[in-house]
Amino acid sequence: MGEETHVSTTAVSPETASEALAALRWKRPLVHCLTNDVVANVTANALLAAGASPVMAHAPEEAAVIAARAGALLVNIGTLTRDRVEVMVAAAEAARAAGAPWVFDPVGVGASPFRQEAAARILAIGPTLVKGNAAEIVTLATGRPAGRGVDSEEGESRAVQDAAVALARRLRCAVAATGRVDLVTDGVGVLQVHNGHALMGRITGSGCAAGALCAAVLGAGAPALAGAASALAYFGLAGERAAAGEPGPGMFQARLLDELAAVTPEDLAAGARITA
Numbered sequence: 001m002g003e004e005t006h007v008s009t010t011a012v013s014p015e016t017a018s019e020a021l022a023a024l025r026w027k028r029p030l031v032h033c034l035t036n037d038v039v040a041n042v043t044a045n046a047l048l049a050a051g052a053s054p055v056m057a058h059a060p061e062e063a064a065v066i067a068a069r070a071g072a073l074l075v076n077i078g079t080l081t082r083d084r085v086e087v088m089v090a091a092a093e094a095a096r097a098a099g100a101p102w103v104f105d106p107v108g109v110g111a112s113p114f115r116q117e118a119a120a121r122i123l124a125i126g127p128t129l130v131k132g133n134a135a136e137i138v139t140l141a142t143g144r145p146a147g148r149g150v151d152s153e154e155g156e157s158r159a160v161q162d163a164a165v166a167l168a169r170r171l172r173c174a175v176a177a178t179g180r181v182d183l184v185t186d187g188v189g190v191l192q193v194h195n196g197h198a199l200m201g202r203i204t205g206s207g208c209a210a211g212a213l214c215a216a217v218l219g220a221g222a223p224a225l226a227g228a229a230s231a232l233a234y235f236g237l238a239g240e241r242a243a244a245g246e247p248g249p250g251m252f253q254a255r256l257l258d259e260l261a262a263v264t265p266e267d268l269a270a271g272a273r274i275t276a
């Protein structure tokens, strides 16, 4: 892939991130999650801790109805089945028709042709934001599987940024590629979110929670680029605080939930590290 150029965007200010969190706490958006079996519980807890209202509903009889009434929809393909693909397509179409933001998390998309084909169908509906780890974003952008299973193994590189920008341009939506530094782009500007801690990569469900928190912030009214960067800065700051004292992965996961609840908009104004 050749190198893409991007123009510099005004960095999302810590105040913008702070306002996004305040709006989330005020509006308490209903976030409909079509997510995987591994992380459903921790995702619901993360949304509740943040101040949003989660609902998990996979049944074909109701998924589209609930998606149309929710403040935002999350579509996460972590534990996909043929039936779930149909439910995801119907729910995403309903969210789009209702004008609600929806986030696509292509968990482990490089793991099998089945996931790649499902992702292509879902992406054709037009998500507001695609949020994946670096390998998942590279896979979607290039069509060549990267990563192993659901893990990234993709370092920061110009190739990841180029992939995110190319994908955003092709899909005409915002794209977030997570890792030690998260990249968020609308295909024109690129923001870097420096918040976070290495322990976040040692527990399952941190990427999935990041996608759910992005959906919550967008559901509270934030625009896609600034909203995704704000949500990732908030999550990263909670991770930094949870890692104080170097807990093991188990305690860290519990403390991460506590910190999602404890971080205030004022804390985020002081602690968000987002650059252009």
Ligand SMILES: Nc1ncnc2c1ncn2[C@@H]1O[C@H](COP(=O)(O)OP(=O)(O)O)[C@@H](O)[C@H]1O
Binding pocket: 132, 133, 134, 150, 151, 152, 178, 179, 180, 181, 182, 195, 196, 197, 198, 199, 200, 201, 205, 206, 207, 208, 210, 232, 235, 236
């Ligand atoms: N080494 C790291 N340093 C700081 N933050 C990290 C690190 N690894 C992951 N994160 C954070 O953890 C969350 C999940 O990212 P990632 O591990 O890339 O996703 P996934 O779990 O989908 O593979 C993101 O918010 C990201 O910023």
Ligand SMILES: Cc1ncsc1CCOP(=O)(O)O
Binding pocket: 036, 038, 039, 078, 079, 107, 108, 150, 203, 204, 205, 206, 207, 208, 209
């Ligand atoms: C381990 C695993 N297997 C299928 S989905 C899943 C969870 C992935 O969670 P995350 O993307 O947040 O690491």
Ligand SMILES: [Mg+2]
Binding pocket: 105, 107, 108, 132, 133, 150, 207, 208
């Ligand atoms: Mg993930």
